[in-house]
Amino acid sequence: MGHYQTMTRAWRIAFLLGATATLTACEDGQGFDFLKKKEAGEVAAVETEAELIEGSAETIEREVEAPDVFQASEDGLWDGRPSLGGVWVAYPGVKDPERVVIRNLANNKTVIGALFRRERDNPGPKLQLSSDAAQTLGLIAGQPTKMSVVALRTESVPVEKPAISTLSGSESLPAPDAIEAQPLDPIAKAKAALDKSTAAPAPKPVAAPVPKATEVAAAPARKSSSSLAKPFIQIGIFSVKENADNTATSLRGIGILPAVKQGSSQGKKFWRVVVGPSGSSSERATLLKKVKGLGFNDAYFVTN
Incomplete structure (x- = not known):
């Protein structure tokens, strides 16, 4: 009977030593490789997505x-x-x-x-x-x-987008600042709260302002769709905005509604005066005849 108890105790000691070694190996990073593979896969997926985002680009004209x-x-x-x-x-x-x-x-x-x-x-x-x-x-x-x-x-x-940096698994975040622990006196805190509530009266509720109704309705957007390839008529190109505005004013005097569009090329600004868009060829021809009657003989059809 004493021999049996001795053998049982020896097996228990061996089992405990084996379990301790297994836990130690896990803590040292030698076990659970499937978790490491999953983390590596997630980092690779993030890096691949970042590369796709970095490769995309916008375009300007x-x-x-x-x-x-x-x-x-x-x-x-x-x-x-x-x-x-x-x-x-x-x-x-x-x-x-x-x-x-x-x-x-x-x-x-x-x-x-x-x-x-x-x-x-x-x-x-x-x-x-x-x-x-x-x-x-x-x-x-x-x-x-x-x-x-x-x-x-x-x-x-093409205009390249700025690169998006990602944190890899090897990078570590900075350690947080140390938090200083201070003893809390519940009696003093409660007394201070009561004194504060007695000294400062509760704020009165303020009704939210009611927004006023809009008095003037917004003007309807100008229709820009047209079946013509060049529905607009360009009156002229001006290097001085005042000259473009004066030309637009003279057109409005006879019932033509022009638009002054600003552009730039090679660092130089210019302003175009255009009218339209015309919905049909006959409407555009009538408008061109009216414009040339004012002396703008060089007016011509444009896309926009």
């Missing part, structure tokens, strides 16, 4: 020079007469109106304007400039000046 569409480097002339339509230049053989950048190579001044076909074949330089273009570029009336005219085109440029 900007105007760039397109010399293959139109380019001319030769003498330009302003005849000294005032002209309508803002900033423009005319050149023989132009098929369609274009938006161009005009440079005065003598003083390096630039301006954004419109390019039209020159109707009259007068003697002298082929490039004929408007009065607004001449004023902005510093041209002297009747004096030929070396000019450069290049067409502009709109292109989409």
